Amino acid sequence: MWFKNAIFYRFSQTFSYTPEALEEQLLEKAFTPCGSQELSRFGWVSPTNGMSDMLVHAGNGFMLIAGQKEEKILPATVIRQKLDDKVKVIEHEQARKVFKKEKDQLKDEIVIDLLPRAFSKYSKTWALIAPDHDLMIVDASSHKRAEELLSHLRSVLGSLPVVLPDVNQSPSAVMSNWLEQPGEQFQGLIPLDECELRDSAMENGVIRCKGQDLESDEIKLHLEAGKRVVKLALEWQESLNFILQDDLCIKRIKLSDQLKEKMEQDSPDEALECFDADFVQMSLELTRLIPKLLEAFGGEAQRP
Template sequence: MFKSVVVYRFCKPLELGAREIAQNLKAKCFTPPAPTEAGRCGFVPPAEQIDSELLSELNPLRFLRQVDGRWVVALRQAVRKVKPAELQKAIQKRAEEIGKREARPVLRREREQIKQEVLIDLLPHAFPEEKTALAYITPRTGLLIVEASGHNGAELFLSALREATQNLPVAMPQMSRNTAQEMMSWLKNGIPAGFRLGLHAEFRSEHDGSCRVTLNNEDPTDDNAQGYREGGYEVAVLALETDDGAAGIDFRLTDELLIKQIKPQYKSDDIYGIEEDEANGLSGAFDAELVLFAGILDGVWQGLVEAFGGYYEEQEPATWKPKEADLLLVGDSVEEPAEDPLYEDAAELVKSCDSISMSFMQRKLRIGYNRAALLVVELERRGVVSPPDESGQRSTALLVRAEEMIDAAI
């Protein structure tokens, strides 16, 4: 789902609610670039394949999808790319024509002008390449997760989202300890609990940042890497794995806290026994996969924050509780799916528990993770269980006691 992510923390809660943001997202929905435009970007409904021509006619609530307490948005970017060889050939041809006609050489500055003119001529014939990136806001943790391989891609998404939210008070998180130095200490003293070391590392000279050494498919703690660990280098990138068995991810962590080249350790259809009808269509499969991935990433991020000594000067993310009206966004954002035949069994099951989790539901009902995730989301939507707290647990005790009091009164 997410190959690389950039994590931001909220400095203060969002002022707009989910419904207001959804309206603004629709107002800035994606439209294909004009023939003379190099590119264009805009928002589209997450988890839905819809023609660009129809986006402006959709219900605004479909542009912001609420899944397990997270607000999911999707940004589509279309870029017209002229092949470099084709561009250079056209520039050379036009320069030769000018030189022959005016009997003079064409110098560098004029060639740059020719390049712009040629691009204008070639762009209408270049087919726009489209790609869609996801991001999600988690009010209960105060984090914004953006799908991007670097700061430039993430900033493009932030810029568009900032317009839709009217104010996006986020910042890159800073840790108490120097990340590069701390990762070097992991190689010398051991990897933090909850993680395993992968077979990739990149070292950067402390004196010359452009001097880098890459170890691929090698253990960065063995004797071959000793010179880099002790010879004036610091860690720029380190491959890590979550130590959670099947339900985890492999990734590369940079000293800028970018989480890149994410590879799941799980396969939903193999590990969790997913049946084809459990996904409940494209949107249902999307919701379940997001619940699984985001839950794992929450644990990874919390583990990294602890490993780096916490946030710098207690710059904890600002959390908030969404408006009550926004909690209805799940049902409004898409057409209601058919009720799962196991829903009543799930509702009865939670009455005997103080709290539940996805794995609990999966184990008790003998179903796959995707189906369990969808059932829990539906239980929350109907008010049977509470939204997840900071640890991801959902309380049922108060709801069950209230039901018992009503039954006693009757």
């Protein structure tokens, strides 16, 4: 199993939980389906997609957890139509106008009535805990989704001392310089053929390039005109391809053909063993990559 995205956090204090102790804590908030009158519910599930009942998958000093969220689907258009119909009936039968406060109450009644018949949408979010590296990595495409998982983990552990790393140099300025001055690219990180340029002076001034030679004169002209790289496709040591954003979010992670071939050759036959091998390899690659990314942008800034 491989993360598609990675938002990473630094532990500001040592993460002291063993896999067994963490398992015990997560069991208190294991996932159970929504009740008939609940709009949503979050809980912890097996990160192995049912291959094991354990809520913590551990190996090689790493831990993998997963949270699942159930959300009831109540289309706003359906609620609005039912509310309009109900208001019309009241106004017609009672010859009076229905005002906002009463409409809000009627809306709540409609939601309560519809909830037991609503469909559910399920979403799962994985997180990798690497205590030896003081890192926690969440497979999420947005900070909001990552923070939701962290908030629920914090609620079961009592505290979770993690922070988003800060760097000494602007990632946008450094990535722009890599394209302007190819000789100054960071060792092991090779720009590919995709980027997004943004004009800091114009809110809507965005240029997206895909399948382009990023060292071309055309790209250099945009950079000379003041645009800066906010997203850049990179290859890491012939192992991973990904999009790096200027907020250090890693998106669209893909294995290189070389790494994929190597892993297929070494892949165990049993499903859970194969999952574990992928998990350990992913953990090793991400915990090698992230320190190098931080180093590429001048290292981590010291916090007061």
